[in-house]
Amino acid sequence: MTPDKPRLRMAPSPTGSPHIGNIRTAVFDYLYARHTGGTFVLRIEDTDRNRFVEGSLEEMMRALRWMGMQWDEGPEVGGPFGPYFQSQRLDFYHKYVRRLIDSGRAYYCYCTKERLEEMRKVQEAAKLPPGYDRRCRDLDEQSRNQCAQENPKPVIRFAMNTQGVTELEDAVRGHVSFRNDLQDDFVIIKADGYPTYHFASVVDDHLMKITHVVRGDEWLSSAPKHMQIYEAFGWQPPVWVHPSLILDETGKKLSKRSEAQTRFLSYIEDGYLPDAMLNFLATMGWSAGEDRKLYSREELIEKFSLEGITNHPAIFDLAKLNDLQGEYVRMLTVGQLADMILPRLQQAGFISEPPSAQELDYLHKVTGLIQDRLVLLKEAPEMVSFFYSDEIEYDEKGAKKHLAKDTTPAILKAVSIKLASLEEWSLANIEAALRGVADALGVKAADIIHPTRMAVTGRTWGPGLFELIEVVGQSRVVARIDCCAEKYGH
RNA sequence: GGCGCCAUGGUGCAUCGGUUAGCACACGGCUCUUUCAAGGCCGGGAGAGGGGUUCAACUCCCCUUGGCGCCGCCA
Numbered sequence: 332m333t334p335d336k337p338r339l340r341m342a343p344s345p346t347g348s349p350h351i352g353n354i355r356t357a358v359f360d361y362l363y364a365r366h367t368g369g370t371f372v373l374r375i376e377d378t379d380r381n382r383f384v385e386g387s388l389e390e391m392m393r394a395l396r397w398m399g400m401q402w403d404e405g406p407e408v409g410g411p412f413g414p415y416f417q418s419q420r421l422d423f424y425h426k427y428v429r430r431l432i433d434s435g436r437a438y439y440c441y442c443t444k445e446r447l448e449e450m451r452k453v454q455e456a457a458k459l460p461p462g463y464d465r466r467c468r469d470l471d472e473q474s475r476n477q478c479a480q481e482n483p484k485p486v487i488r489f490a491m492n493t494q495g496v497t498e499l500e501d502a503v504r505g506h507v508s509f510r511n512d513l514q515d516d517f518v519i520i521k522a523d524g525y526p527t528y529h530f531a532s533v534v535d536d537h538l539m540k541i542t543h544v545v546r547g548d549e550w551l552s553s554a555p556k557h558m559q560i561y562e563a564f565g566w567q568p569p570v571w572v573h574p575s576l577i578l579d580e581t582g583k584k585l586s587k588r589s590e591a592q593t594r595f596l597s598y599i600e601d602g603y604l605p606d607a608m609l610n611f612l613a614t615m616g617w618s619a620g621e622d623r624k625l626y627s628r629e630e631l632i633e634k635f636s637l638e639g640i641t642n643h644p645a646i647f648d649l650a651k652l653n654d655l656q657g658e659y660v661r662m663l664t665v666g667q668l669a670d671m672i673l674p675r676l677q678q679a680g681f682i683s684e685p686p687s688a689q690e691l692d693y694l695h696k697v698t699g700l701i702q703d704r705l706v707l708l709k710e711a712p713e714m715v716s717f718f719y720s721d722e723i724e725y726d727e728k729g730a731k732k733h734l735a736k737d738t739t740p741a742i743l744k745a746v747s748i749k750l751a752s753l754e755e756w757s758l759a760n761i762e763a764a765l766r767g768v769a770d771a772l773g774v775k776a777a778d779i780i781h782p783t784r785m786a787v788t789g790r791t792w793g794p795g796l797f798e799l800i801e802v803v804g805q806s807r808v809v810a811r812i813d814c815c816a817e818k819y820g821h
Numbered sequence: 822g823g824c825g826c827c828a829u830g831g832u833g834c835a836u837c838g839g840u841u842a843g844c845a846c847a848c849g850g851c852u853c854u855u856u857c858a859a860g861g862c863c864g865g866g867a868g869a870g871g872g873g874u875u876c877a878a879c880u881c882c883c884c885u886u887g888g889c890g891c892c893g894c895c896a
Contacts, residue, residue, distance in 0.1 A: 344896050379895055444894075451893095460823045461892060486894050504826070513824060513892095521894040528896050552825055552891035575827075575889085582888065618834055622844035641834080644889060648832050651846045661859075704858040729856095765855090780855040792857035 337369030350593035373405030441478035462515035487520035497555035602708020679712035700794035743816035786815035
C-alpha cells in the first residue's frame with residue numbers, strides 16, 4: 332500500500348455490456364495510475380437491483396483484461412479496501428448516513444412517487460426548475476411520526492446548502508461554479524435501503540482513498556452534490572477529472588441506439604488488436620501535445636498526463652480506428668499474426684485442431700502474403716479461403732472481364748501446360764513461365780495474369796499472383812487452371 | 822425551460838499573443854505494380870459571428886449563435 336501515490340478507480344455498474352465510453356474512461360484511469368506508479372482499482376456499483384444484467388460484470392472484466400488493463404484491486408484480485416461490490420458495503424452507507432442525519436445534513440422523506448410525479452408535472456407546466464420541494468426537510472416530530480405511518484418505507488435525502496455557490500476545480504475544466512439555490516435535495520438512500528450513486532460513490536471513494544475521480548462530462552452537473560457531501564463529512568474531495576464525451580457519428584452521446592458502434596465486445600470479436608484500440612482510445616480526447624499517430628503502450632504510460640486531456644467532445648471515427656488497426660497488423664511478425672488468425676481459420680475448418688507442423692508451416696506462408704491487406708482478424712478466413720479450398724467460386728464481374736473471352740481457354744491451357752512442366756517450383760520459375768507464355772502467345776503479361784488469377788483464386792484482387800501460385804502448389808494450381816479452362820471452353 | 826460544459830478543415834489532434842495555421846485519418850489525383858492493399862508524391866479543405874484588451878489575437882475577456890450534457894427512489 333502506497334498512500335501517497337494516486338489511486339484511481341473505474342466504477343462500472345453491471346447494467347449492460349461495456350461500451351466504448353466506459354473503456355475510454357478506464358484507459359485514462361489506467362494510464363494515469365501506471366504513469367504515476369499509483370493504483371488502479373475496479374469497483375462495482377451494483378446498487379440498482381432492478382437494472383442488474385447477468386454477465387455484464389464478466390464482460391467488463393474481460394474487456395479490461397483484453398485491453399491489458401488489469402486492475403490492482405477489485406473483483407477476483409481483492410485488496411485492502413474491500414469489499415469491492417457496493418451491494419456488499421451497505422453497512423458502511425448506513426453508518427455514514429446516520430452521521431448525516433444526526434448533523435442535520437440528511438433527512439427522511441416520506442413523499443410518495445405519485446406526489447413527486449405530480450409535483451414535477453406542476454413544475455414543468457409552470458416552467459419552473461424541477462426538483463424536490465423539500466416538504467419533508469423540516470418536519471417536526473409529530474408530523475414525521477404521522478408521515479412514517481403513511482409511508483413506512485421512506486427514502487433519505489441530502490439537505491443541500493441553499494445559499495451561495497458550490498465551487499470545484501476540475502483538472503480539465505478548471506474552475507467550475509454552481510448556484511446552490513438551484514440545487515436539489517437528492518435521494519441518497521432509496522426505499523429499499525440501497526444507496527444511490529451520489530452517496531455510495533462518495534463514501535467509497537473516500538473509504539478507498541481514491542485521489543482522482545475520472546468520469547465522463549455527463550457527471551459534471553452532479554459534481555456539486557458530491558462536493559457538498561464531502562463538505563458535510565469534512566472529507567477531502569478527490570481531484571476531479573471530467574473528460575468530454577465520445578459522440579457518435581451524428582454528434583450525440585454514444586448510447587444503445589448506436590449499439591453497433593458502442594458495444595465494446597464487438598471490437599474484440601471483429602479482431603481488433605488491443606494495442607491498436609489502446610492507441611486509438613488514448614488519443615481520442617487526449618494528446619501528448621505533438622503531431623504523432625502511433626504510441627506504444629509504454630510510450631502512452633510515459634507521456635500520459637491530465638493536462639493533455641482535451642476539453643471538447645470527440646466524434647468516434649471508425650475509419651481512424653481501422654487505419655491504426657492496419658498499422659498494428661503490419662507491425663506484427665508473421666508468426667504473431669499467424670497465431671492470431673489460427674483460431675479463426677480452425678473455426679472455418681481450414682486447419683485442424685491441433686494443427687500439424689505442415690499446416691503451421693503453410694499458415695505462415697499464407698499469412699505472409701495477406702499481412703499487408705488484412706485489417707480485421709475476422710476478415711482472415713474469407714481472405715485466405717482459396718489457399719485452403721479448391722472449390723473456386725468465380726467472382727461474377729471478374730469472370731466477365733477476364734474469363735469470358737474466346738481466347739481464354741487457349742491461354743489457360745497454355746499456362747497450365749507450362750506450369751505443369753516446371754521441374755523446380757520456385758517463384759522465379761513461375762514468373763518466368765507466365766511471362767514466357769505471354770511472349771509465346773504474343774500478348775501482354777496482364778492478359779495472362781488476370782485470367783490465371785481468376786482461375787486460381789476466383790477473384791480479381793489479392794496477393795501477388797506469382798507468390799500465391801507458389802504457395803498454393805503446383806498440382807493444385809494446375810488442376811484449378813484446367814478446371815477453369817474446361818468451364819469456359821464451350 | 823433551468824443549469825453546466827464546449828467551439829481550429831468532413832473527422833481526431835497540434836499551435837497555449839507574433840507561424841505561409843502544422844500533423845494524421847478520410848477524400849481527389851499521380852506514381853509503383855499483374856490485381857487489391859501497403860508505400861511514395863501532389864492537391865482541395867479550418868480558426869462560428871460580433872464586440873473588446875493589445876503594437877499584435879485562433880490563442881485573453883464579454884455577448885450572440887450553435888453543439889452536447891444534466892435536471893430519476895438510473896448510474
